[in-house]
Amino acid sequence: xxxxxxxxxxxxxxxxxxxxxxxxxxxxxxxxxxxxxxxxxxxxxxxxxxxxxxxxxxxxxxxxxxxxxxxxxxxxxxxxxxxxxxxxxxxxxxxxxxxxxxxxxxxxxxxxxxxxxxxxxxxxxxxxxxxxxxxxxxxxxxxxxxxxxxxxxxxxxxxxxxxxxxxxxxxxxxxxxxxxxxxxxxxxxxxxxxxxxxxxxxxxxxxxxxxxxxxxxxxxxxxxxxxxxxxxxxxxxxxxxxxxxxxxxxxxx
Amino acid sequence: xxxxxxxxxxxxxxxxxxxxxxxxxxxxxxxxxxxxxxxxxxxxxxxxxxxxxxxxxxxxxxxxxxxxxxxxxxxxxxxxxxxxxxxxxxxxxxxxxxxxxxxxxxxxxxxxxxxxxxxxxxxxxxxxxxxxxxxxxxxxxxxxxxxxxxxxxxxxxxxxxxxxxxxxxxxxxxxxxxxxxxxxxxxxxxxxxxxxxxxxxxxxxxxxxxxxxxxxxxxxxxxxxxxxxxxxxxxxxxxxxxxxxxxxxxxxxxxxxxxxxxxxxxxxxxxxxxxxxxxxxxxxxxxxxxxxxxxxxxxxxxxxxxxxxxxxxxxxxxxxxxxxxxxxxxxxxxxxxxxxxxxxxxxxxxxxxxxxxxxxxxxxxxxxxxxxxxxxxxxxxxxxxxxxxxxxxxxxxxxxxxxxxxxxxx
Numbered sequence: 134x135x136x137x138x139x140x141x142x143x144x145x146x147x148x149x150x151x152x153x154x155x156x157x158x159x160x161x162x163x164x165x166x167x168x169x170x171x172x173x174x175x176x177x178x179x180x181x182x183x184x185x186x187x188x189x190x191x192x193x194x195x196x197x198x199x200x201x202x203x204x205x206x207x208x209x210x211x212x213x214x215x216x217x218x219x220x221x222x223x224x225x226x227x228x229x230x231x232x233x234x235x236x237x238x239x240x241x242x243x244x245x246x247x248x249x250x251x252x253x254x255x256x257x258x259x260x261x262x263x264x265x266x267x268x269x270x271x272x273x274x275x276x277x278x279x280x281x282x283x284x285x286x287x288x289x290x291x292x293x294x295x296x297x298x299x300x301x302x303x304x305x306x307x308x309x310x311x312x313x314x315x316x317x318x319x320x321x322x323x324x325x326x327x328x329x330x331x332x333x334x335x336x337x338x339x340x341x342x343x344x345x346x347x348x349x350x351x352x353x354x355x356x357x358x359x360x361x362x363x364x365x366x367x368x369x370x371x372x373x374x375x376x377x378x379x380x381x382x383x384x385x386x
Numbered sequence: 387x388x389x390x391x392x393x394x395x396x397x398x399x400x401x402x403x404x405x406x407x408x409x410x411x412x413x414x415x416x417x418x419x420x421x422x423x424x425x426x427x428x429x430x431x432x433x434x435x436x437x438x439x440x441x442x443x444x445x446x447x448x449x450x451x452x453x454x455x456x457x458x459x460x461x462x463x464x465x466x467x468x469x470x471x472x473x474x475x476x477x478x479x480x481x482x483x484x485x486x487x488x489x490x491x492x493x494x495x496x497x498x499x500x501x502x503x504x505x506x507x508x509x510x511x512x513x514x515x516x517x518x519x520x521x522x523x524x525x526x527x528x529x530x531x532x533x534x535x536x537x538x539x540x541x542x543x544x545x546x547x548x549x550x551x552x553x554x555x556x557x558x559x560x561x562x563x564x565x566x567x568x569x570x571x572x573x574x575x576x577x578x579x580x581x582x583x584x585x586x587x588x589x590x591x592x593x594x595x596x597x598x599x600x601x602x603x604x605x606x607x608x609x610x611x612x613x614x615x616x617x618x619x620x621x622x623x624x625x626x627x628x629x630x631x632x633x634x635x636x637x638x639x640x641x642x643x644x645x646x647x648x649x650x651x652x653x654x655x656x657x658x659x660x661x662x663x664x665x666x667x668x669x670x671x672x673x674x675x676x677x678x679x680x681x682x683x684x685x686x687x688x689x690x691x692x693x694x695x696x697x698x699x700x701x702x703x704x705x706x707x708x709x710x711x712x713x714x715x716x717x718x719x720x721x722x723x724x725x726x727x728x729x730x731x732x733x734x735x736x737x738x739x740x741x742x743x744x745x746x747x748x749x750x751x752x753x754x755x756x757x758x759x760x761x762x763x764x765x766x767x768x769x770x771x772x773x774x775x776x777x778x779x780x781x782x783x784x785x786x787x788x789x790x791x792x793x794x795x796x
Contacts, residue, residue, distance in 0.1 A: 196709060196789045217713045224711020235706045235793070239402050251391050252711040296710070 143207055143303060143335050144170040144193060150201030151188050162188040164358045165202070170337065172303065175330045175369075177346035178339045180355035187308065189355065190339050194227050194306045195219040207303055224252055228297025232309035234289040236281040242268060242292045243277040249300045267295040271325060287318035294325055298334070305329065307338045311345050317379065323348040324372035348372055392716075396723040403696075410692045411732035413685025414772070418736025418765045419743055420678040422757070425764075426744035428671025429756035435663050445485075445620040446518070447629060449473075449637070451613070452651040467491070467612035468650040471595070473640055474512075474616045481632050483624035488515040489613035490595065493603040497591060498563040499551040506547055507590045508564065510598020511617075516575075518619040526558040526573025534594040537601060541569040544588035545577045564591070567601050626655050675761075679768065685732070686772035693725050693780035704784055705792025718785035725777020726770060733769030737762050 151163040163185045170176055180186040191197040192204055195211050198219070203212040211222055223229075228249075236245045246264035255263070268277050271291040281289050290310060297305050307326065311319035327348060330336045340346050347370045354362035400407040451468045474489035490511035497504045515521075516528055523542065533540050541562065548557050557571045578587035595613070599605045605612075620629050630653050637651055697704070704717055741757055748755035 191790050194709075196793075217715075220708065220711050220713040223709060229709050231793070235702060235709075237703055237706070240398070244398075248707070249710040251395075252707070252713075252716060254388065257391070300711075 141171060142169045142205070143172040143174075144168065144337075145205040146192075146202065147204075148202035149189075149192060149199050149204055151185075151192060151197070152200045161358050163192070163199075166360045167202075168353065168360065168363065170335065172335055173330070173333050174351060175327070175336045175349045176338065176351045176353060177349035177366075178337060178353045178355065179341060179343070179346050181341065183357075184355040185358035186339050186353075186355045188358075189353075190306055190308055190337065193304075193337060194229060195222045220252075224249055225300060226303050228300070228302040228305045230290070230293050230297050230305065230307040230310045232312040234281070234286075234293045234313070236289055236292060236296075238282065239280055241278045241280060242273060242284065242295075245281070245292055246296045246299050248296060253300055264295070264299055267299045268292070270298070271295045285318075286314050287321055290314060290318075290322050291325065294322070294329075298329060303335060305334055305336045307336065309340055310338065311340065311342070317376075319345060320372050320375050320379075324376060327372050344370075392719050392723050393727070395720050396727050399696075399700075399720075399724055400727060406692060407728060410688050410728055411735065413688035414682065414729050414732030414769050415685075415736040415739055417679070417682030417685040417772075418733045418769050419740035420681050421675055421765045421768070422737060422740030422761055423743040423747065423755075424674035424678040425671060425761040426740075426755040426757045427747060427753065428667070428674045429758055429761075430748065430754035432664060432667040432671060433756050434754050435667050436660070445622065445624065445626070446656040447618040447620065447626065447633065448654045448656065449616040449618060449633060450652045450654070451615060452649055466650075467609070467614055468641065469613050469616055469637075470609055470611045471613055472611060473637060474613070476640060477616065477618060477633060477636060480636055481629070483621050483629050483632070485619045485621045486514050486518050487616050487618045488512050488518045489616045490515065491598050491603055491614045493598070495565050495602055497547065497551065499560065502551050504547065504550050508598060508602055509590055509592045510595040510603065511592060512595055515592070515617065518617050519578075521578060522576045523573040524576045525556065526571070528573060529594050534596050537596040538594065539567060539569045539597060539601065540572045540593065542573045542575055542592040543571055544575050544590040544592075546586055546588040547591055548574045565602050569593070626658075630655055682765075682768060682772055685769075686729070686776040689725050689728050689773060690776035690780060692728075693721060693777055694783070696724070697721065697780050697784040700784075701787065701792050701795040704787050705789055705795065708787070708789035709793060714785040717787075718781045721781035721784045722774065722777050725781065726773040729769045729773025729777075730766070733766040736769065737766065740765070 146166055146168050149163060149166040149168075150161070153160045153162055166185075166189060178186045178189060188197070192199050193206070195206070195214070196219075198214070199212050203210055205211065206222060206226055209222075211219065214222065236242075237248070243261065243264045246267055247260045250260040250263060265274070265277055268274055271294055273288060273291055273295070276284060276288060281292070284292065290313075294305075294310075305326070310326075311322055314322060323345065326336050326338065336349075338345070338349060346352055347366060349366055350369050351365050352362070353360060449469060451466060469489065471489050474487040477484055477487040488511055490509055492507060492509050494505060495508045497506055513529055513531055513534060516523070524545075526542075528542065529538070529540050532538075541564070543551070543557055543562075551557065551562065552560065557574055560571050561568050562571060563569070575588070575592070593602075599610075618629075618633065620626060633653060634649065638649065641650055643650065707717060708714075744755040744757045747753055
């Protein structure tokens with residue numbers, strides 16, 4: 134890796150900006166964002182819709198290239214990579230979790246989890262064993278051969294998390310991962326994120342729900358394309374404890 | 387990403403929409419099947435024409451007695467019998483590529499049987515003539531060298547003559563009178579049908595050369611051994627053009643012709659006629675195949691259509707694949723392989739359908755068909771090319787999607 138001086142930051146942005154053009158009108162989606170995120174952090178990105186938080190996440194995840202400033206991922210400047218190089222970075226360094234799960238329909242869970250390994254060129258046998266191991270880690274060992282339509286929303290999102298983790302990324306980017314889930318399932322999903330975060334994986338979570346953001350240890354707040362607030366969370370919620378507190382109620386029901 | 391996993395992904399995607407995949411393939415199946423069937427039918431027609439030509443006798447060259455210039459007036463071919471039996475023997479002896487050379491005289495005469503009277507072509511020739519023409523005797527026997535030696539009054543009747551004079555009765559052993567000379571019918575020839583020129587080859591009587599010359603048509607005053615023409619049969623595989631040149635050279639030498647003199651005979655290669663006929667049936671085959679390939683192209687458009695729908699439907703899937711690390715060439719490859727799988731699978735099924743159709747046409751319509759391996763290769767190669775050609779545009783469209791836009795696509 135280049136830039137040894139910046140190795141202590143997993144993510145480092147400098148005056149990052151993104152401008153879209155809608156016809157003749159330039160639209161400033163992101164402007165002058167400079168942020169440093171260390172390995173192992175759990176960061177919630179908050180803001181109203183149109184605040185620039187999704188654009189920020191797309192740039193971090195190398196789904197898009199910035200129009201100004203630069204973005205370093207694990208010490209490497211990813212601002213000016215071509216499409217194939219960006220694909221390689223996404224494949225090896227980043228795992229995505231989406232609000233809509235984005236699983237391939239009518240395809241067994243295990244094959245969904247294998248997908249990043251297919252593009253990493255991992256042999257079929259190894260793909261299968263690694264995917265099954267990840268499914269076991271998210272508690273779905275017995276659902277490996279179920280199709281997405283046979284799984285609940287929470288289970289589908291756990292398949293998606295297993296998929297995000299299968300190629301051992303440094304960074305998990307989650308875009309409203311609980312947006313389509315009920316509150317209890319949301320907390321279960323957050324428990325998974327916290328568990329993997331505890332094992333050293335950096336998690337960046339985009340959400341507009343403050344009680345979900347409270348599971349993170351740091352909050353970035355965006356408004357009108359600018360970063361307006363960056364502060365640690367005083368007392369992060371612990372998802373496992375929240376779940377433990379709910380268990381008697383569940384039994385009563 | 388390996389080719390195997392690309393093919394795996396393509397097959398899985400096609401299986402998810404099985405009905406649609408099968409219907410899309412149907413276009414290619416019909417296209418390939420019709421190309422194969424049409425080529426088989428065309429090849430069958432070609433083979434049939436070849437058979438017809440063979441009925442004349444194959445590898446034949448006709449040498450006809452030629453013109454003679456008399457007082458500055460050039461008389462037509464055949465007006466003078468410039469060829470002789472000796473020429474025929476010399477040809478057979480001196481040109482190794484010649485299998486047999488059969489000289490003959492011809493004339494028209496009245497044939498009478500009872501109260502029936504028929505004007506027909508009399509052909510006097512050597513016993514070897516029937517072999518040269520690949521012509522068999524249906525009933526009775528052919529004439530033999532012994533008949534020729536004593537100018538026996540024996541005749542072989544063509545089918546048309548036999549039916550006209552004797553109806554359904556057996557003519558063998560009966561007597562017919564030709565120019566008032568009684569002849570014994572020793573045999574009836576097989577049916578030959580029309581010649582390439584459209585003449586009825588069965589409306590003829592064949593007899594030994596000596597008999598024809600001595601008893602019916604009369605001999606030439608100039609040369610008692612003169613004949614009207616020589617039918618030459620070449621060995622299989624002999625080059626007909628070389629043979630023509632050799633025959634010409636030999637006959638010119640035997641006739642003592644000076645270099646500036648015209649030939650006093652005329653050589654006609656029957657295989658040239660055959661080649662012309664075969665060429666026209668080849669054009670017909672090509673035409674049929676071209677019409678059939680139109681349906682293959684239509685099938686290809688069907689593939690393109692369904693692939694475009696598929697790319698649109700699966701935009702989010704493409705976005706996801708891009709997000710987890712697929713490069714645009716992986717996406718391109720995936721959709722190209724899908725299109726190719728559709729067209730090649732369709733092509734393989736099309737071969738089976740086409741083979742079955744050719745067989746059915748051949749069997750039930752009694753239309754000779756000829757299924758050729760090269761037409762199968764051609765059809766499948768064409769199908770694959772159609773898949774690549776029509777699959778490329780949708781695949782490129784898919785591979786050019788931007789990840790964020792594809793992920794957000796509703």
